[in-house]
Amino acid sequence: MSENILEIRHLGKSFGTHEVLRDIDFTVKKGDVISIIGASGSGKSTLLRCVNLLETPSSGQILYHGTDVAGRGVNAPEYRSHVGMMFQSFNLFNNMSVLKNCMVGQMKVLKRSKEEARQQALKYLEKVGMAPYINAKPRQISGGQKQRVA
Ligand SMILES: Nc1ncnc2c1ncn2[C@@H]1O[C@H](COP(=O)(O)OP(=O)(O)O)[C@@H](O)[C@H]1O
Ligand SMILES: [Mg+2]
Known part of the structure; x- marks a missing residue:
């Protein structure tokens, strides 16, 4: 079971x-x-x-x-470190790159090291086809791409 x-x-x-x-x-x-x-x-x-x-x-x-x-x-806060939610309005940080957007929560909330956060971010960005865009800012990608980053 x-x-x-x-x-x-x-x-x-x-x-x-x-x-x-x-x-x-x-x-x-x-x-x-x-x-x-x-x-x-x-x-x-x-x-x-x-x-x-x-x-x-x-x-x-x-x-x-x-x-x-x-x-x-x-x-x-402890519960939410295990249970994530992606909102319809995804609110990426406009001043940060795609990669940084995917690292910041891991570092601040999950207390992961910069390197570990980077490795995790790269792994999942690759999985959703966003690897070519890691240095782009949110304004440079489409709505659907932003959704994937979120
Ligand atoms: N904070 C709130 N106060 C009052 N009514 C709300 C609140 N949040 C949602 N509702 C109402 O609850 C219903 C369901 O909304 P919601 O869960 O957002 O629907 P869905 O996500 O399925 O489109 C709607 O009628 C909405 O107006
Ligand atoms: Mg809804």
Whole structure:
């Protein structure tokens, strides 16, 4: 049986009287790639924001490796060093190169050395076809390319 990374149990979220999420239930196992598809305004971003602790669920549980992270007493910065989120508006640093954009978070948040951050950045930039653009600034690449850098 493969390991459960994330378990969403009976998750609900309302903004005032507007119920956006009701009884959402799914499990993400190690190695899974999951797509959440729905009409604009149906609650996809709200769901992901709940998983990243950017919104507080109104009901239900979010279990990360079996621990409920929606409850009190969770160290949010520590949790977010394991659970990443890429936003629709990706906000790259315009004054930094593609490579530097991919290094800075690793160094500041994950406390990786400059060299390790560089190696990781190069590995993943290569994987998404962005190796030829490592010295480009965000304004010199397309929207889709920026999304890949993010
Ligand atoms: N902070 C908020 N306050 C009030 N309503 C919100 C807030 N965030 C999202 N909503 C509402 O929740 C619904 C779902 O939004 P969202 O999760 O962004 O949808 P999706 O990402 O699927 O397009 C929308 O009706 C939106 O107006
Ligand atoms: Mg959205």
